[in-house]
Amino acid sequence: MTFTQVKYDETSDLNVVELKNNFQKRKILKHLFLYGAMTNTDLGKFVKLSTPKIISLLNELKTENLVEELGQGTSSGGRRPNLYGNAEDAFYIVGISINIYKTSVSVYNAKNQKVTDDQILTLTISHGTSIIDPIVEFTENIIREKNIPRDKILGIGIEMPGMVDSETGINKTYMVSDEPVAEIFRKKFGMEVFIENDAKTRAFAELKFGLAHGRKNVLAIHLDWGIGLGIIVNGKLYKGRDGFAGEFGHLPMVDNGILCKCGKQGCLETIASGTAIARMAKEGMKAGSSSFLPQLIQDDLENIEIRKVVQAATMGDQYSISILANVGHWLGKGLAYLIQIFNPELIILGGRMSEANQFILPPIQQAIQIFCIPELGNAMEIKVSELGSQAGIQGVAAMLLEHVLDRQ
Amino acid sequence: MTFTQVKYDETSDLNVVELKNNFQKRKILKHLFLYGAMTNTDLGKFVKLSTPKIISLLNELKTENLVEELGQGTSSGGRRPNLYGNAEDAFYIVGISINIYKTSVSVYNAKNQKVTDDQILTLTISHGTSIIDPIVEFTENIIREKNIPRDKILGIGIEMPGMVDSETGINKTYMVSDEPVAEIFRKKFGMEVFIENDAKTRAFAELKFGLAHGRKNVLAIHLDWGIGLGIIVNGKLYKGRDGFAGEFGHLPMVDNGILCKCGKQGCLETIASGTAIARMAKEGMKAGSSSFLPQLIQDDLENIEIRKVVQAATMGDQYSISILANVGHWLGKGLAYLIQIFNPELIILGGRMSEANQFILPPIQQAIQIFCIPELGNAMEIKVSELGSQAGIQGVAAMLLEHVLDRQ
DNA sequence: AAGAACTTTTTAAATATTTAATAAAAGTAT
C-alpha cells in the first residue's frame, strides 16, 4: 500500500518550510518548541543576539503566524517582559516508537504538546521489512483522523532498537533491506523521515527535557530486553563514526559465557538484560527454585517478563531477588568501565528494568566501589530517569526537529 | 628559589596580550600558529568571515608586527594569492614535558618552531613537590640563555602523568600539595601556566598535527610505563567532568589479578603496560626462561625496560616474544571495549611501547576480532603514531595557546 | 499616592560585515 506524496501548496499561508534561509528564526522556533514560552532576554541567551534584533525577528515570526505573544511574565520590580511562544499550529512533528513487541505513534504540535491519544500497534519487529506497511498505514490513519495538515508536518521521527546509522538511514539489526529503511519510510510517507536508535533518542530526551538538561557529561543507560547506552559528551549526543557508538550490552564480561545473539560469548547482555532475567527466571523455575514466580505467570513460561520478576522480588521471593542482585552486580561492573573511561557527572538509568531499582541499585553501587578508582566513582551520581513512557518518542521528535531546522 | 614576577612593560610595542578584546584576530593568530602560512581564502574556512574583513584584520595584525606577508602561493590559472604567517617573534610558548624519570623543556616561537635545543633534566617524579623548584630553575635558565623576551611569552604548558584536572590545576597522583600544582608553578614563573595529563596532550597533538587531524572520532592510546587514553569525540578532546576521563589502564581485566598501584586488582595496567612488561621479564629471568635478556641488561634486573624486551624479541628470544604477544592480547581486549563504546574511525598507538609494534599489533587485531561486533571492529583502522618524541610537548604548547587565546 | 528604582521595549545613531562590482595579476588557448 502506498500513499500519494503531497506537494506543498505554493499559494498557502507562510509555513515553517519557507524559513529555510533564515537560520536565526529557525533557531528561535526550535528553542520555543523545546523549552516553551520565553522572554526576549531568555532567547538572547541561546541565540546570542541583541534585544532589538530578537524583537524584530519575533515580529516577523508573528506576522507569519508562527509565533504568538502570550501575555507577560513576572518581574522583580520593573516592567514585565512579554512572553513569546510558538503558535500551536506553526508546525507538527510525528514521532514513532518501534519496540520489540509494539509500536506507538504520537503527533506533537509546535508547542511540543501531544495532540493524539495513546496509539499503540502490536507488532513484533523482525529482520525483514514486513512491519513497515502496517506502521505507515496506522500512522497515516492517525494523521487523517486528527486532521493534521500535511504541509505543516516537519517530518517523521522514528526510534527503534538495533544498530542504526541515522546519516544513511540504515538499521543493521532490524528491518534490513537493500534500500535504507529510512528511505523506504520516506517514500511511503512522502515526507522527511529521521530514524535513530532507541537508547540514543532517550538520552537525547534526557538532555533536552530530563535529568541531563544543562549537564555536559552524562551516560544514559536504557535497560530493556537489551541494554543500550546513550552518551552525552561536551553537552552533545555522541554517535561515533557510523552512529553505532554505545554498544554497551556487548562488552565481553564472562569468559566462555553464554552465546549472545551477536555471535559472541559472555556479553553483558547475556547476564544483565531483560532477556537474561527472563532466562534466569525460567532456569530457576525449572529447577524449582522460585516459590512465587510460577503463580504470577500462571505457570506459562512464555509470560515471564521483567515486571513479573520484580513483582515476585517485592513479595519476598528469594530467587527473584538473587536474580536481580546478580544483574545489578554485572551492570555495576559494566558501569565501572564506563565511569573510568568517561568520568561522567551523572548516570541515568531508564527503561523497563529501572522499575527494579530497589533491588539492582545497591549491588550496582557496590560493584562500582569495587571496580572503580574512588576519585571517579565518588564524583558521580546515579539517578533513575524521571521521564515517563513517552521519553523515546519525545526524544526522537526533538531529534527530527533539530535535523530539519539545523541543517544548512 | 623564587623568581621575581615580571610585569608587562606598558610602554612596549604592541603585543599579543593586547588582543584580548579581539577574538577574530586571536583566532587568526591561532590558526597561523597551528597550521602555518595561509592565504586569505584558507583562513576564511576557519574564521568564517568575508575576504574584505579578513584582509582588514590581517592588515591590522601586520601593522602590529604580529603577522607578516610571506610572498605568494600557487594558483591554478589566476592571480596568485598572498601568503600570511605569524611573525616569528609575535609571541613565544614554553612547553615542559614531565615524565616519570626525566623532564624536558622546549620553547616555541609564533611559527611553532622550536627555538631551543633538546633540554633534558633527569628527575624522578614523586608524590611530593620536590621536583618543582629544579624544573623552574632549569626553565628560567633556558629562557634567559636564549634571550626570550618575557613579555612575549604567552605562558607555560606542562604535560605530566597522573590524574590531572587542568581546570583547577591539580594533579591527584603526583606533585600533590595543598595548593594546586599549576598555581605553584604560576607563582614561581610569574606567568600563565597550564597543566594537562600526558595522554591527553598527545591526543591533542595527534588532532592538530598528527594522524587525527581533520578526523572526528579518534582514540589515542599512550603506551608507556602506564597506559593512557586520549579521547577525541566530535572533533574535540574529551576530558570528562573533572578532567579524569580516559582511565583506560585501570579497567578491571583479570579477576583477583595482580595488585595495581591504584589499589585495585587485575587492572589492564598490571598486565599490559611497560611496568607489566618489566615485571614479566624479571619473573621470566628468575625462572630462567629467557636466553637473550640477561645479556642485554648486563644481568642487572634494574636495567629492564620495554626497549630491551623488544630488542630481545627482535633477536628471536621466545620468552620476550611471548610476553609481548600476551600484552598485545590484553590490549586488544581492552581496545575491543573501547571500540564498542566509541565506534571510532581510528585508533592511534603512541608512546614508548609502540616500538614493539610488530610483536603486539597482530595479537591486538586478533583480540579485536574475537571480542568485537564485526561491524564495529572492521569499520576502524589502527595506526602507529607518526609524531616523534616531541609529540607531548608540542601538544601541551598548542593546548596552552588555545587556553590563552580562546578565553573570553 | 507620589516618586524612586528597576526592568523591558522602542527608537535612532553608530558600527560591523557582507555583497557586488571593479581592478589586478596570473595562467591558458588561439
Added chain:
DNA sequence: ATACTTTTATTAAATATTTAAAAAGTTCTT
C-alpha cells in the same frame, strides 16, 4: 603575442547588527 579565462585583491555601496539613549511600564518605598 593577444585575447580569454581564472583567481585574487580592492573598493564602494548595501545590509545587518549592536550600542546607547529615551520611553514605557511595574514594583517598591515612604
